[in-house]
Amino acid sequence: MSSQTPKDFLKFLKNPDFIDGIYNYCDSWCDRCAFTDKCMNFAMRKYKEDQSRQTSTEDSLTEVFQQTTDLIKQLIEEKGMSWEEVVSQADTATPIIDPHKEANKHRNVKAAKEYTYLYGSFLKKEQGFMKGKGVEFQNDLNKGLISVEEAEKALLRIEDAFEVINWYQSLIYIKIRNACQLFFEEDLSDFMIDYYNGKAKLTLISIDRSLAAWLVLQVHFPEKANKISEILLHLEKLRRQIEKDFPNARKFVRPGLDR
Numbered sequence: 001m002s003s004q005t006p007k008d009f010l011k012f013l014k015n016p017d018f019i020d021g022i023y024n025y026c027d028s029w030c031d032r033c034a035f036t037d038k039c040m041n042f043a044m045r046k047y048k049e050d051q052s053r054q055t056s057t058e059d060s061l062t063e064v065f066q067q068t069t070d071l072i073k074q075l076i077e078e079k080g081m082s083w084e085e086v087v088s089q090a091d092t093a094t095p096i097i098d099p100h101k102e103a104n105k106h107r108n109v110k111a112a113k114e115y116t117y118l119y120g121s122f123l124k125k126e127q128g129f130m131k132g133k134g135v136e137f138q139n140d141l142n143k144g145l146i147s148v149e150e151a152e153k154a155l156l157r158i159e160d161a162f163e164v165i166n167w168y169q170s171l172i173y174i175k176i177r178n179a180c181q182l183f184f185e186e187d188l189s190d191f192m193i194d195y196y197n198g199k200a201k202l203t204l205i206s207i208d209r210s211l212a213a214w215l216v217l218q219v220h221f222p223e224k225a226n227k228i229s230e231i232l233l234h235l236e237k238l239r240r241q242i243e244k245d246f247p248n249a250r251k252f253v254r255p256g257l258d259r
Helices: 007-011 040-052 057-078 083-092 098-104 107-123 131-144 150-183 190-220 222-245
Strands: none
Touching: 083 222, 098 150, 107 150, 150 190, 150 222, 190 222
C-alpha cells in the first residue's frame, strides 16, 4: 500500500466497471450477490485484505488513515477549497437536532426493534427444535414415509430459511432507522430523498424475504404455528406501515440491483 499515492487510489475508486452507488442499497450479503465485481465497497474490502497480508495491523491502519486523509484533501482542493476552510466550517457547525437520534423514536424503528426481540425470544425458547426435526425426518426415513432426497431437500429449505431470517433480522432495524432520518432532516435535496427511499425499499425487500422464510418454517413446524404467526403478523404490519410512510419506496430503482 505504501507505493500507492492518493492519485493511484482515486483512480482505483473511479473504475468504470463499478456501478455507482450500488452498495448504498444492497443487503451486504456478498456471498449471495451476483454484483460483487461491480461494487466499489467489495473491491475496497478485498484490496485492504490483500494489503493487510503484507503489513502489520498497526502499520496498515496508520497507512490507511493517512492515505484517506490525503485523498480527502485532494478532493477538497479539486473543489477549490482549502483544508483549513473545511475544518473551520466543521468547528462552527451546530446542528439543532440529530436526525439519527430522532429516527430512533419513529414508530417504524420501534417496530423493527421489537421484531429483533421477537426473533431472539423465538430462538431462545425454541432451542433444539431444529435437532428434533432432524430426528423426525430420520424416523420417517426408517418407516419409508419419505425418501432421502425429499428429506435432504426439506432440510436445505429449512436451513436456508434460518439463514435468511438471521441475516435480515438486524438489517431491517438498521436500514429503516437510516431511512426514517428522512422525517427529521431539513432542506433535503432530491438526491437525499431518493437515498432515503432507497433505504426504505431495501428494508421492504428484507421484510419480504423474511416473511417468505418464516412461512417456510411455519409449514415445516406446524407445532410452532402460533408463535410464528405472531411474528408474521408483526412483520406484515411493519411492511404496510413503511409502504404508507414511504409511498415512493417501491418505485425507487436501485442502481444495478433493480431492472
